[in-house]
Amino acid sequence: MDKLIVEVEKFTTTLLNEKLDTSFLYHNLTHTQRVVEKANWLGEEAGLNDSEKHILTLASWLHDTGYTVSIKNHEDESVSIAKDFLNSQNCPEEAIAAVCDLILATKMDYVPKNYLEKIIRDADCAHIGSKSYLETSELLRKEWELNFNKTLTESEWLDENINFLSTKHRFYTNEASANWDKRKGKNISELLKAKKKLDAENKKIKQRKEALSFKKEKVELPERGIETMFRVTLKNHMHLSNIADTKANILLSVNAIIVSLVLSNLVSKLDNASNAYLIVPTIIFVLFTVVSIILSILATRPNITSGKFTKDDVANKKVNLLFFGNFHKMSLNDFEWAMGEMMQDRDYLYSSMKKDLYFLGLVLDKKYKILRLTYSVFMVGIIISVAAFAIAFKYFGGIN
Secondary structure (H helix, E strand, O other), rough: OOOHHHHHHHHHHHHHHHHHOOOOOOOOHHHHHHHHHHHHHHHHHOOOOOHHHHHHHHHHHHHHHHHOOOOOOOOHHHHHHHHHHHOOOOOOHHHHHHHHHHHOOOOOOHHHHHHHHHHHHHHHHHHHOOOOOOHHHHHHHHHHHHHOOOOOOOOHHHHHHHHHHHHHOOOOOHHHHHHHHHHHHHHHHHHHHHHHHHHHHHHHHHHHHHHHHOOOOOOOOOOHHHHHHHHHHHHHHHHHHHHHHHHHHHHHHHHHHHHHHHHHHHHHHOOOOHHHHHHHHHHHHHHHHHHHHHHHHHHOOOOOOOOOOOOHHHHOEEEEEEOOOEEEEEEEEHHHHHHHHHOOOOHHHHHHHHHHHHHHHHHHHHHHHHHHHHHHHHHHHHHHHOOOOOOHHHHHOOOO
16 A cells, blocks of 8 residues: 555656646645645544555545646546546555545535545645645635636735635644644734735725825825736746756656666677677667756756846846846845845836846746757657667577
C-alpha cells in the first residue's frame, strides 16, 4: 500500500502539472498537497488505523483531478480518473469504492456521513483556519474571474467571505475545531474590520464627490485592484517559471543518468572488435542525449545584466529598479536614493512594475521555447537511437 501512495503522488503531480489549465490559481497542485498534509495530520490525531489512513490519503491526492477535464461536476470527473488509476494499480474494489465516496464527499453542500468524510471535508477547507487565509482567498477570487467570468467588487468579495465563514462553513471533526476554530474566528474578525474600513472609505468618497460635484472634479478611486492584479500576475509568472525549471531539471537528470549508464556499461565494450557494429548507434544515442542536456541547461541558465545605473537613467525613467539585475552592483546609498525617487513618482512606479512583468514574460517565452525544443530532441533522439540499435543488431550483429 505504501507503494500505491508513492504512485498516486507521482500520478497526480504529473497530471496537474501537465493537464491543469494555468487559470486555476487556487485548485491546483499546491492546494492538493495542502489537503493531503492536513488530512494525514487529522488522521493521526483521530487515531485512524493504517487502512483508513491509506484510503484517506488516496482520496486526498485524487479529489481535485477532475478539474483537468471539466469545472462542472469536477468531483464526478475526479471519481472517473480515480477509478481508472486505481484499477491500473490492481487496487481492491472495496478500497476503490471507499476512495470514490470520499471524493464525492468534497462536494460543496454535502453532509458527511462518517468520520473519514468529515476529515476530508475539514482538510479541504483547512486554509480557513490558517494565517494565510486572506491571501489564499485572493487566489480563489482571481480563479473565479478567469474561469466563471465572475467579477466581484472588493465590498462584494468581503461579503461573500464573511457570509461563507460565519453561516455556511463549519469544521466537522473535533481535531479541526480544537486547532483551527480560533484562527477562523480571527479571520472573520479581520474580514469584518476590512469591510468596516472599506465602507468608511466609500462613504468618504461619496461625500467628497457630492461636495465637489459643482467643480466637476474627479475623486481618485482606491488602487487596490491594480495592486492585486500586479501581485496575482507576478505569482502566475513565477509559478510558470517554476514549472519550466522543474521540467528542465527532470530532463537534465534523466539524460545525465543515461550518459552515466552508457559510459559505464556500453562504451567499455566497444574496444572489442566483435562489438564494432554498436559504435554508430552509441554515438547517435550519446549525441542526442548530450544535446538534450545542453538545451536543458540553457532553459534554466539565468541572465544577469550589468547591475549599474546612472542618475540620468533614474531621471529619464529608463531603469527598472524592481529587477535586481539592474542594481546589484550599485551602492546602498545610490539604490535608496533611486528607490525614493521612484516611489514619489506614481507613473514611474507603475511603469517599472509593467516592465518587470513584461520582461518576465519574455524570459518565460524563451524558457518554454527551449523546453519544447529539448523535449522534441529527446523524443526524436530516443526514436532514432532505438532504430539505429535495431538495425545494427539485425544486419551486423551476426557477422562476427
